[in-house]
Amino acid sequence: MQIAIIGGGAAGMTAAIAAAREGATVTIFEKMDRVGKKILTTGNGRCNISNEDMDLSHFHGGTRSFIQSVLEKVSPEDTREFWESLGLVLITLEEGKMYPMSLQASGVLDALRMELERLNVTVKCAVPVEKIIQVKRSWRLVSAGGIDLGRFQKVIITVGGKASPQLGADGAGVQLASQLKHTVVPLRPGLVxxxxxxxxxxxxxxxxxxxxxxxxxxxxxxxxxxxxxxxxxxxxxxxxxxxxxxxxxxxxxxxxxxxxxxxxxxxxxxxxxxxxxxxxxxxxxxxxxxxxxxxxxxxxxxxxxxxxxxxxxxxxxxxxxxxxxxxxxxxxxxxxxxxxGWKEAQVTVGGVFTGEIDAATLESKKNKGIYWAGEVLDVDGDCGGYNLQWAASSGILAGKSAAYVAAEVEKV
Ligand SMILES: Cc1cc2nc3c(=O)[nH]c(=O)nc-3n(C[C@H](O)[C@H](O)[C@H](O)COP(=O)(O)OP(=O)(O)OC[C@H]3O[C@@H](n4cnc5c(N)ncnc54)[C@H](O)[C@@H]3O)c2cc1C
Known part of the structure; x- marks a missing residue:
């Protein structure tokens, strides 16, 4: 079972690990020269990864039921276990904010990369995906200049929003969404x-x-x-x-x-x-x-x-x-x-309309085999660890669902 992940940020890497742990063969395509650039800048380099107060009022955009479903399927407790399974220990500092015990965002990125390597996830950097074309029951990805990146049964789109484009995410989700006939709630800078x-x-x-x-x-x-x-x-x-x-x-x-x-x-x-x-x-x-x-x-x-x-x-x-x-x-x-402006923004308000996404699996209701997770969706969180929580919960849910559905399809 071949799963492609477009975008190697927090959502993409957590999705890749979740899918590979379910036995899928996973390839991440990342536009920048390395994965996880944004993670390094989070929490002033300390990575405020979550928060003890996970009240839904800290999340915006989307519908309440959509956000709630994702955070129930992969709860803050589940993501905590996930981070611990990578060897990280989380601690709580001021205002319920949770951080890795090392207080180093680079340690979180290292832990993710080590696990990707252990699970034999293929990571292809400096490869911007520009097109997603349906070929029978699979999807062909095409990079800049029309380069064919191969066919995949499942594709998880985690290209982020448009905040801090110098770190990679520059609104590619809007183009991909329009190719796939999705509605996009207009983007604007948040936490800015x-x-x-x-x-x-x-x-x-x-x-x-x-x-x-x-x-x-x-x-x-x-x-x-x-x-x-x-x-x-x-x-x-x-x-x-x-x-x-x-x-x-x-x-x-x-x-x-x-x-x-x-x-x-x-x-x-x-x-x-x-x-x-x-x-x-x-x-x-x-x-x-x-x-x-x-x-x-x-x-x-x-x-x-x-x-x-x-x-x-x-x-x-x-x-x-x-x-x-x-x-x-x-x-x-x-x-x-x-x-x-975008360069200074920490998050994107707006994104792919959640009404067109299955809240239980994060599969598109419009395109079977396409999943969306992370900031590319119309969900944004308050300052305090909520955006990385969203990236991890939705990333893991999309990764698990894609691998699970993929395995079921294979059995048939
Ligand atoms: C300065 C700063 C500090 C922050 N601090 C915190 C914090 O402490 N706590 C918190 O919870 N949140 C914080 N955030 C927000 C949080 O980092 C993001 O919401 C989260 O990382 C989003 O993850 P993502 O994987 O959805 O998107 P991103 O991290 O943006 O990842 C998307 C990836 O996709 C790649 N990509 C884009 N287009 C393509 C394409 N066409 N083909 C292939 N790859 C593509 C990008 O290069 C990028 O690597 C901060 C953000 C910033 C900018």
């Missing part, structure tokens, strides 16, 4: 920095603050996230911002990010507190008084925005000026004008 409009970004670039970041649509709060926000020359970044990006970039939506830099007190309390401080430290300049309570780099932009001179004595601040500072500390607004 946001570009914002503010005259102060250049001055603030590189500054990090702990904040509550609220995604605002007019006066409506759409989503709130907490954590370290990073100012960039073009906008905002950091984990809370990446988590807001999916909702912020819904087409046609005009949003802004409001940063609350002092969540431990309400705006009214903050006003009275600032008022007391301005009286107590009346001899200090406003800049000096504020530098005791907030990141120094935020002070000048904040004062400039409210037409307050930094050199003015604190004791001269009037009620309206103190109110304006308290308001800004609790809701400094940054209108969103876009995202930082």
């Amino acid at each position: 920095k946001l570009r914002c409009r503010s005259p102060y970004l250049k001055a603030l670039a590189g500054c990090k603050v702990e904040a509550k970041a609220s995604l605002m649509h007019g006066d409506e709060v759409l989503q709130e996230e907490w954590g370290e926000v990073l100012f960039t020359a073009e906008g905002l970044s950091g984990p809370p911002i990446l988590r807001l990006a999916r909702e912020a970039m819904v087409p046609g939506r005009n949003c802004s990010i409001a940063l609350n830099l002092m969540e431990n007190m309400r705006e009214g309390e903050c006003f009275w507190w600032l008022k007391q401080r301005s009286e107590r430290f009346a001899h200090m300049t406003v800049q000096e008084m504020l530098s005791g309570i907030m990141n120094k780099r935020l002070i000048l932009p904040m004062l400039k925005e409210n037409d307050i001179s930094a050199q003015m004595k604190s004791g001269q601040l009037n009620k309206h000026q103190i109110q304006a500072v308290a308001r800004m500390i609790h809701g400094w607004s940054f209108p969103v004008i876009g995202d930082a």
